[in-house]
Each structure stands twice: as C-alpha cells, then as structure tokens.
Amino acid sequence: MAPKPSSGAGRKKNNQPATPHAKPPPPPPPPPATPSERELQSLAAAQARTATWARRAAGQAALHLRCATLLALVALAAAVSQLALAPVYGAVPAARWHNHLLMAGCFAGWSSNLLLGRLLRRRGGPAPLLPLLAAYVPVARAVLGRCSGLLTARWGPLVTEGVVLFPVVVLSTACVATELDAVDLGALPAWAADAAPGLGSYGFFKLAEKVLGGLVRRHVGHGFFNTRLGMEMVLAASYALVAPSRLLVWILPALLHTAVFNTHVPTSTALARMNSGLEPTGFVVLDRQESVTGYLSVIDNLKDGYRVMRCDHSILGGEWVKFLGQGQFRGNQVAEPVYGVFAMLEAVRLVELPKPIADSEANALVIGLGVGTTPAALIAHGIDTTVVEIDPVVYQFASQYFQLPRNHTAVIEDAVSYTSRQAANETAPRFDYIIHDVFTGGAEPIALFTLEFLQDLDALLKPDGVIAINYAGDFALPPPGIIVRTVRAVFPACRLFREHPRDDDDFAASGRDFTNMVIFCTKQAGGGISFRDPEERDLLNSPSRRAFLLPRHEVGEGDFAADDGAGILRRNDTERLRVWHGMSALGHWAVMRTVLPAAVWEAW
Numbered sequence: 001m002a003p004k005p006s007s008g009a010g011r012k013k014n015n016q017p018a019t020p021h022a023k024p025p026p027p028p029p030p031p032p033a034t035p036s037e038r039e040l041q042s043l044a045a046a047q048a049r050t051a052t053w054a055r056r057a058a059g060q061a062a063l064h065l066r067c068a069t070l071l072a073l074v075a076l077a078a079a080v081s082q083l084a085l086a087p088v089y090g091a092v093p094a095a096r097w098h099n100h101l102l103m104a105g106c107f108a109g110w111s112s113n114l115l116l117g118r119l120l121r122r123r124g125g126p127a128p129l130l131p132l133l134a135a136y137v138p139v140a141r142a143v144l145g146r147c148s149g150l151l152t153a154r155w156g157p158l159v160t161e162g163v164v165l166f167p168v169v170v171l172s173t174a175c176v177a178t179e180l181d182a183v184d185l186g187a188l189p190a191w192a193a194d195a196a197p198g199l200g201s202y203g204f205f206k207l208a209e210k211v212l213g214g215l216v217r218r219h220v221g222h223g224f225f226n227t228r229l230g231m232e233m234v235l236a237a238s239y240a241l242v243a244p245s246r247l248l249v250w251i252l253p254a255l256l257h258t259a260v261f262n263t264h265v266p267t268s269t270a271l272a273r274m275n276s277g278l279e280p281t282g283f284v285v286l287d288r289q290e291s292v293t294g295y296l297s298v299i300d301n302l303k304d305g306y307r308v309m310r311c312d313h314s315i316l317g318g319e320w321v322k323f324l325g326q327g328q329f330r331g332n333q334v335a336e337p338v339y340g341v342f343a344m345l346e347a348v349r350l351v352e353l354p355k356p357i358a359d360s361e362a363n364a365l366v367i368g369l370g371v372g373t374t375p376a377a378l379i380a381h382g383i384d385t386t387v388v389e390i391d392p393v394v395y396q397f398a399s400q401y402f403q404l405p406r407n408h409t410a411v412i413e414d415a416v417s418y419t420s421r422q423a424a425n426e427t428a429p430r431f432d433y434i435i436h437d438v439f440t441g442g443a444e445p446i447a448l449f450t451l452e453f454l455q456d457l458d459a460l461l462k463p464d465g466v467i468a469i470n471y472a473g474d475f476a477l478p479p480p481g482i483i484v485r486t487v488r489a490v491f492p493a494c495r496l497f498r499e500h501p502r503d504d505d506d507f508a509a510s511g512r513d514f515t516n517m518v519i520f521c522t523k524q525a526g527g528g529i530s531f532r533d534p535e536e537r538d539l540l541n542s543p544s545r546r547a548f549l550l551p552r553h554e555v556g557e558g559d560f561a562a563d564d565g566a567g568i569l570r571r572n573d574t575e576r577l578r579v580w581h582g583m584s585a586l587g588h589w590a591v592m593r594t595v596l597p598a599a600v601w602e603a604w
Contacts, residue, residue, distance in 0.1 A: 060184055067176045069242055071201060074172040075208035077134070077235055078102060079216045081165045084228045085157050087295040087604035088145045090313035090592075092585035093153040098161065105166045106205070109173025110198060126171040126178075128245030133171065134236040135251035137164045138229055138258050149598040153589040175243075176201055221290035221393070228290060229264045263603055266290070274603050281597045286401060288604070291393035293439065295604050298401045299596070306338050309371050309397055313592055313601060316394065316439055317342060317371035319402055333380040334540050335373070335403040340548030341470060341499040341516040342373040347551055348433045348466045349381065349538065350531040351520060355464055357432055359383050365431040365460060367415045367448070368438040369394055372404030379405045380540055383433070388415045416447050423459035430462045436469040446574045449483050453571075454490040458523065467491065467521050474584045475502070475513040479577055481560045484519065486568040491521035495529045497551035502559075512587040517555060 078098070085094035113126075144151075144160045151159055180201065185193035216231065224230045240248055258265065263274035266288070275284050286307075288297035294312035301307070305322025308315050318338030323329045329336070337343055349359070359381040366375050369389035378385045386409040389395050395412060398404045411418055415438070422428040434457055438448050447453060449471075461467055469487060473480045488494050499516040507513050520529055531550060539545045569577060593601065 056184070063179055063182060066242070067179050067201065068204060070172050070176050070179075071205045072208045072212065073235060073238055073242065074169055075205055076212045076216070076231070077137075077165060077168055078209055079213035080228060080231045080235065081161055082213075083216065083220060084141055084232070085160060086312040088148045088313065088602060089153045089157050090585050090589050091294070092581045093589060094157045096154075096582050097158040101158065101161050101166055102169060105169030106173050106202065109170040110177045110201075112170075113174040113177035127175045127243035128247050130168065130171055130175070130243050131236055131239035131245070132247050132250055133168050134232070134239045135254040137168075137236070138232050138262055138264070139254050140164045141232075142257075142262055142264065145602050148602055149593070153586050173201075218292065220292065224266060226290075227266050228295070229258070229262065229266070233258070278599060278603055281599050283597070283600050285603075287397065289393050289397075291391050293391040293394065296391070296393050296397060297604065298397050299600065307401065308338065308596075309394070309402070310596075311394070311439055313589060314439065315339075315592065315595060317373055317402075319371060319373070324403075328541065332541050333405075334376050334542060336542055336544050337373045339499075339516075340544060341518065342370070342437075343377075343542070343545045343548040344497065344499065344518050344551055345374045345435050345437060345468050345470060346377045346538075346545070347518075347531060347549055348435065348468045348520065350534060350550065351466045351522065352530045352532050353464050353466070353522075354524075357464070362432040363429065364433040364435065366435045366437065367419075367457075368436070369398055369404075370437060370439070371402040372398040373402075374435050374437060375408060376403055376405055377540060377545075378433070378435075379408055381537075385409070386411060386429075386431075388413060388418050390414050416453060419453065419456040419460060423456040428460075430465075431460055432462055432465050434461050434465065434467040436467065438470075446569070446577055447571070449486060450569050450571045450574065451486055451489060454487060458490050461523060463523055465523065469519040469521070471517045471519065472588075473514070473517070474587050475515065475517075475560055476507070476511055477580045477584055479580050479584065480517065482567075482569055482577060484560075487519050487521060489568045491523060492525040493523075493527050493529055494519055494521040495551075496520075496555035498553040498555055498559075499548075501553045510587075510590075512590070514584075514587045514591050518551065520551070 082091070082094050082098060140163050141160065144156075144163060148156050177197070180197040183197060185196055216226075219226050221227060225234055236251065236254075240251075263270050263277070271285060271288065278284060282301060282303040284300050284302060286298040286300055288295070290296070295310075297310045299308050299310055300321065305320060306318055307321045308318035310316070319335040320338060321335075323336050348364075363384040364378045364386070366378070366385060366387045369375065369387050372387075375385050375387050387395075388411045390413065392412050395410060399406075436448070436457065438445055457467060471480065471483055473483070484494075484496065496517055496519050499518075502513055502515075522529060534545075534549050539549065
C-alpha cells in the first residue's frame, strides 16, 4: 500500500509557509527634487499657462481686429456715399436723411444678427454678401442718379442710400454683432458685459466715421483711388479681402459695367462717352476733376455759346464765349459774365468816398474766385488784386478755361485762417476794396459769415474802404435776415441790393424767394452809402456791366419774408442756422435744374 501523503504536503521544500497572491514590495520613494529641478518644473507650468493665455489673447485680438475693420469699412462707405450724392443732389440734401439711415441700419443689423445668421448659414453667414453688395454700389448709383428728376432732392438721397448704403450697414453690423458674441468679457459685471459690445462698437464707428470722413474730404481727387468711384472700388476690394467667398464670381458684371458703361470713371474715354450722351442736349464737358470743395467741371453750351464752371449741384460762374474777339468785343480785357450779380460786385468802385482813390493806387482783396469775373474786372481797371481761393482746382480751371489774367496775387488757402492771420499782423496789407463772394450751393458756408470772420475783414479794410458781400439765399427763410444783422453789427453803414426783383407769382406758387443779394458797406459810422453814375471807362465795353453794374433793386427791411428775430451769428453758435439749410438747399436744387438740363447734372 502506498503511504498516505503527510500533512506537510503542499509546503515548500524549505518548509516555508506558502503565500498565495503575494504583492511586490512598493518602489522606493523618488528622491526629493533638487532646487534646479523644481525651478524647471515651475517654468514649464508657467510656459503652459502663458501659451494658453497667448492663444486666447491672440484669438480675442483677431476678433476685435476683424470687427474694427468691418466698422471702419462701413464708416468709409458712409463718407463716400455722401460725396457721391453731392453732384446729383447737393451736399446739404444728401446729408438730410444720412444719420437717420445709419442709425436705422445699425439697429437693424445688431438686433437681427442671429436671424440673418440662420437665414444665410448655408452661405457662411452674412459676411460673404458684403463684397457683392459693395461691387454693385456704382451700378445702382448710376442707375438711380438718372431718376433724380423724378425722385427730387427731397427723397432722392434717401432712396439712393436706402438701396446702396443701408444693406451694407445692416450686414456689416450683423457680422460685428455675431463676432462679438465670442468676446471674453468675464472680468466685467454682467450688466456691463451686456452693454459693452454694442456701446463700444457704436463709439468706434462714430470715431472712424469722423476720422475717415475728414481724411476723405481732405484728399479727394488726389489720384484715381481718391475719386468717388475709385473709393467705391477700393471698398469692394477691401470687403473681398475681409470676407472672401465663392460668390465673388458674381461681381464680374458689376466690374464690366463700371469699365464699359459708367461715365463717372475719371478717364478720357469715359468723358468722351459722356459727351456723346450729352450731344442731344447741346452741352459738352470740357474738363472735370474732383477736389476739396466738390466735383468740378467746365461745361460749354454749344447752342447759345456760353461756358460755366460747375461745383457739385451748383454753378460758380460763367462767361459768354461766343463774344470773345468778335465785333465790338474785339480787344476787350474782360469777358461777358453770364450772371449779372458778378458785375454788380464791381460797384465797390462806384461808392462815393470822402477821399476818392485812383484805381492805380488802390488794392483789393477778393474772397472766393469762382470763374474770376470780378478779379478780372478789378485787374482791368489797374487795381492791385489779391485772390483767396480754398480750392486749387477752381483756380486751375479759372486760369485755363476762363479769362482770368495772370497779373494778380493768388492765395490758395482757407479764407478763415488767412484773414485771421493777416488781421493779427499789423504789418500785413490793408485793402481799399474787399469782395466777399463765396460759393454757397444753397447753404452759406457758415464760417465765412460769422461775426468773428467779418471782424477780421473789418480789420483788413482801410478806414475809407468799401466791402461788398454776395449772399445767395431764400428770403422766405430766416438766414438772410440773420446774415444781414451780423454784417451790420460789424459795418455801421450798409445798403442791400437784389440781383432781380421778387417774382410775386412764383413766390405765391412755390413759397420760395431764392436770389443773390449784394451788401455794400463802409466803416463810416453814421454815414450813408451813395453811388456815382458809371462812366464809359467803368463799363469796360461790356453790355452786361452797362445793365447790371449800378445796383438797382434795393432791399428794404420789410423785404425779408421770414425773420425769426434771432440775434447775430457767432462762431460758437451756428447750429441754429443749419436747421434752415435743408429747406434753402432744396429750393436751390430746384433753381439749378432750370439753369442746366437734368441730364447734365446727372452725367457728372
């Protein structure tokens, strides 16, 4: 029999007790980190935190930069839109609805960004539509401009900007609102975090609008890309860079229209195409250029034989070219003016003074050149003449296309800064005659009619000197009365004359009494103003001067149809006068549409 296993079976041979599932001993603890190792670990953690913060900061910066770019572009688009409306409607009517439309567009875009994002999600949101809209702005503007006669200056700017600017504002604002949803405002209280994006965006937009608008107005015309159409093309290209998309292929028809059909392109080819279209009207544009005071052009009427200079939606002056060198006009030193009021300004020489001054010993200051009608006459009489003109292109066109003699002193500068500097300089010249004849366009350039500016002119006028101030305005509105009171507050002796008497029938029908008025003043307190009868030498062999040189239609106190009883106009209190600009400019626009055909105004 086999022996039974002993009770020691299952033990190890060395009689050690069995230990099933035995665990290995724990590893020894790592040695404590040395100071250098602890420093490396802290540095690595800090670098990780810095990298995370840098990525977040870079993302936030890129977000803000994109929003700022969109807001800057829409601010630039708003400024360019106003410039492009001015040749068709005038600067004042163009601005009538502008701010209201911008506010409505900003509100609509900001409040509807989520809805627009959902509707346009398949196309990447609203951003890809921006370059497409911007590219078609010149096309829409050219088409709507031809409807200006139907739309009128009252509604035309609103309709045009509603089509070409409002959608760009809405989509741009919606894109900004969408982008700013991801902005990190955790450091701000909840109420501030809700308000900061909207308030900050609007504040930046208004700042960009002011800065970029000023830059555009100061540099317009300096090269193709600083013209109205050139800036619109730059905007379209900028939107394409900021918001690229596959929709860009659809801008090709717009580019084709601009290159082939748009007469606003500042090229000789486009000018020839425009003149071809104007041929049935009997007008031709000799030259054109954009500048600091607006869109300028020189226009000939081939049928009647006169030439005018246009600035935006107004006329700076004109001459009869068909008489130059013909018949009795052969050898004349001056051209025949189209508008009699310019001849009336020359009557400063006819004012009777205690000590008459010979023309050869007299000097004159002319504020505002126009086509040079008045300076040319003063020079023809032998008077030493200084002309102050803010716009270099006006001076260029007057010298090149009109009869402005070269023997004068030209100052290309803002009249406000020039007169202020000269008035403060006791050694600067003082003048026997001052002619104040600035472009108004339906709304007076307020800075040139303030008490302070007129006081500077008073300082530049000799004690026995005479000043003549041309003012174009609507006598049915308060501004003419305010201007006259301001002039009389500086110059104690004044008389006022209209270019033509009031047309009572037209006034009754339209409620407008728009005319040119010339105010003659001296510094002689308590003295009246009288004019000597003109002699043949005063007329310069000119029928226009024979008819208009001696002022005839005097304005009395009761001839101002409207007078709000307000005081004089001061430099820091001009806003009350701006209220009436809109109505005056609308009347001026209607008058200008009777001076030249609508096709000429629209084909700028």
